[in-house]
Amino acid sequence: MPAEYVPILILFGLAAVITAVMVGGSWLLGPRRPTPAKTAPYECGITPVGSARERFPVHFYLTAMLFIIFDVEIAFLYPFFVMVRDLPTEARGFVIGVATAFATLLIITFLYELKKGALEWEDPVEHRRLKAELKNQ
């Protein structure tokens, strides 16, 4: 069984060598003459302001967490996907029942997440502010 995976290991080794050559090649071959202006972060020509290690909207974290939940749930469904084609008749009721219950949970989670606005990318505060400003004009 593990013998099947030996070619993949060979591929991994060769791919690692190619990657190392590609990424390390210019480090060996190219010149290195850094100046403060050259190494400054690119901000369209003006002097950079502050650091880029900044806070960013919590929405990106939220998306990542929801992804993990859903990806794991879909991965749990994969064994069902593989066996559904050749399901013996007597096992049908049980397997379908379990899969339906699981999928129902998945859908309820999904609807809850939609209702809570976890997937809203529009900023309600900014939207209200802009609306008021437009009215004042």
Add this chain to the structure above:
Amino acid sequence: MTPSELGWALLRVAIVLGFLLGTLPLVIWFERRAIAWFQDRIGPNRLGPFGLFQPIADAVKLFFKEEIVPANADRFIWSLAPALSLFPALVAAATIPWGPNRLLTPVADVEIGILYFLAMSSLAAYGVLLAGWSSNNKYSLLGGLRASAQVISYELGMGLALATAIVASGSLRMTEMVAIQAEPLWGVVPFLHNWLVFTPWGLVGAALFFICMLAETNRAPFDLPEAESELVAGYQTEYSSMKFAAFFMGEYMAVLTISGIMTTCFLGGYLAPVNWSPLQSLAETGGGIFVPLATLTGALAPPFWFLLKVAALVFVFVWVRATLLRLRYDQLMNLGWRVLIPVGLMNLALLTVYLLYGWLPALVGYVLAIALYAIWAGERARRVERRQVILYAEARPYRRAESSPSSTPLSEGKGLPQEVLHG
């Protein structure tokens, strides 16, 4: 493992790597040339016949260019990121069969073929995210965040789309998926192959997979991570020389690999559209010159059809890039979460109904689902108002530093976030 087995394995690895690295300049040339034609330009045409050697010359030039490490960058992660986006692209194609000969293809016909592909392709998200974060550049950070959120969101849809092929073939093995599509069309029409895309569930699955594969490879119209009009070059902004090229090579190899996956799972893999095998055996019984001719076509036809389908998909990638406009970020996320996931789940449920209860309930289900969707979409289109959309301002922390609370009149456009767009 015997030496001869090892030799064949090495040959298989060499073929796949050689194909990926050898086709890469061709694909890059084709994209630049085709985009130029679409835009009524000429494109690179100086170096070699039709400008074919242009990408190779570019690569050689980039090898000898200076590598500028941005100040305050996390050097180790900054160097690791391009490797992390190149390596998965090189290894992801290992389980794709491009012919019937198991000695030559695929590299490893493992039982978890499709899971292997999903695992390797999702590794690429790390490269993009780490590149964005480690560069110490605001454009890079925003590009990296957008890219990682986009890639993980569309991976769900992609998993569900590929599940269609898994349910239809009852296996995760890629050769099994091709074998299942070699049956007669819909089980009745002889001489035609039952490509998954010719079935209703396969069509829906293929459409979902196509959308997801554009998003997974960060190609237009989902190229927000490298939106040049707002983020310079996104996560690649601070990269130069061969590290910059590594991202590009990773992207184009991912395009090739993912086209191969779509071909294998939905478009019949290396199978021809028409089943020629009766003709083949007829030629073999004919004797004389026909026998070597039949052997030759039998050996060359499968890779030819596979490569033709992959090439057609690569052309569609370029075509879509030349035609469609870039999406807005909330539209992108809404498409990924609110459309692709429910449609994918519904499609799988109806496919299960077909397998267990026959085609009539499944057909009724499809008609009902499409009707319900049409009503819902029509209702939504009627209610939608023309208004300005303000996204959660990704760049707000940086703007706050320059003070001036948002009382500036709109006409000066100062207090206005970058993301104000007309919806």
